[in-house]
Amino acid sequence: MTRKILLFILCLMMAATLAGCGEDVWEDNYQQNNEDRDIGVYADTAGEQDDEGDSGKAADSREILSVENFAARLEAEYSILLEDEDGVLSGAAGQMLMGEIDKGFKLFSSGFIRKMTDFYSEYDSQFILRIKQAPYNGDQGIAEWEDDITIILYYDSDPELNGVTVPVMVHEFGHAAHFIVEEYIGEAQSESDMKAFNGDFSYDKDHYDELWDEEIHGAVFAYDYGMSDYYEDIATVFEMLAEEPEKMHSRLIDTRNEPLFLKTSYIRGIMYQYISNECYAIFEPLYHAEEYWRQPAA
Numbered sequence: 001m002t003r004k005i006l007l008f009i010l011c012l013m014m015a016a017t018l019a020g021c022g023e024d025v026w027e028d029n030y031q032q033n034n035e036d037r038d039i040g041v042y043a044d045t046a047g048e049q050d051d052e053g054d055s056g057k058a059a060d061s062r063e064i065l066s067v068e069n070f071a072a073r074l075e076a077e078y079s080i081l082l083e084d085e086d087g088v089l090s091g092a093a094g095q096m097l098m099g100e101i102d103k104g105f106k107l108f109s110s111g112f113i114r115k116m117t118d119f120y121s122e123y124d125s126q127f128i129l130r131i132k133q134a135p136y137n138g139d140q141g142i143a144e145w146e147d148d149i150t151i152i153l154y155y156d157s158d159p160e161l162n163g164v165t166v167p168v169m170v171h172e173f174g175h176a177a178h179f180i181v182e183e184y185i186g187e188a189q190s191e192s193d194m195k196a197f198n199g200d201f202s203y204d205k206d207h208y209d210e211l212w213d214e215e216i217h218g219a220v221f222a223y224d225y226g227m228s229d230y231y232e233d234i235a236t237v238f239e240m241l242a243e244e245p246e247k248m249h250s251r252l253i254d255t256r257n258e259p260l261f262l263k264t265s266y267i268r269g270i271m272y273q274y275i276s277n278e279c280y281a282i283f284e285p286l287y288h289a290e291e292y293w294r295q296p297a298a
């Protein structure tokens, strides 16, 4: 089979976001449910990281995690190679950054990630997660599939620029998951499926940020960068699910945003069909929205 070469970049241009109003009860329930289920961005993963360490330590102690142990765990659990050539993870911010990476993984199930790495290994492609020190060229993260499938996250001490974060990681993993789906359904089908949700809106790589009006385009796209092409459309849906799950939930329960609701359902559907149908936390806002729509009218 032909080897695709794909390179995608998450630019710094993120949509400015405002906290949604209304739907307070559902927002509260949503938050509460997430806490109950100890999921994803709300989870304190420090206790689980202790598994690699001394058994004599108290279960709730925050043990210093070595980069070597962390890398060994990612390889054992997901068959993913962690590369930290610039020593970012052994630096001052290392513990926090490894925590972010851990949370990013937990938004997917380990079974789902395993299915991804199994797929790529059939193409002799090693799955690599590479952490790099900025300076970068405006990129916070990159996903590319050449010989190997590589996700690069760029660290910057400025939190506004740092790419070693849950949303950037999930955005890039969204690309890596989409590459797999596209191997099955082909680029033409993948693009036309996505375009079908967009109505009168066309992808525009050069002007998406100038065009963006959240009132109008937020009904169809997660962030402005999603208007640039169908690859970024998919990746930004993943990103928003990770970065602003409550806001995504409020959007998905608003009837004006039906295209985004259908698009998000479609993305979950192709991930289930072509990678794994294991339940994973990234789609929690969609599940909650579906529950909301099933409620009988008051």
Ligand SMILES: [Zn+2]
Binding pocket: 008, 009, 010, 011, 171, 175, 231, 232, 235
């Ligand atoms: Zn991207």
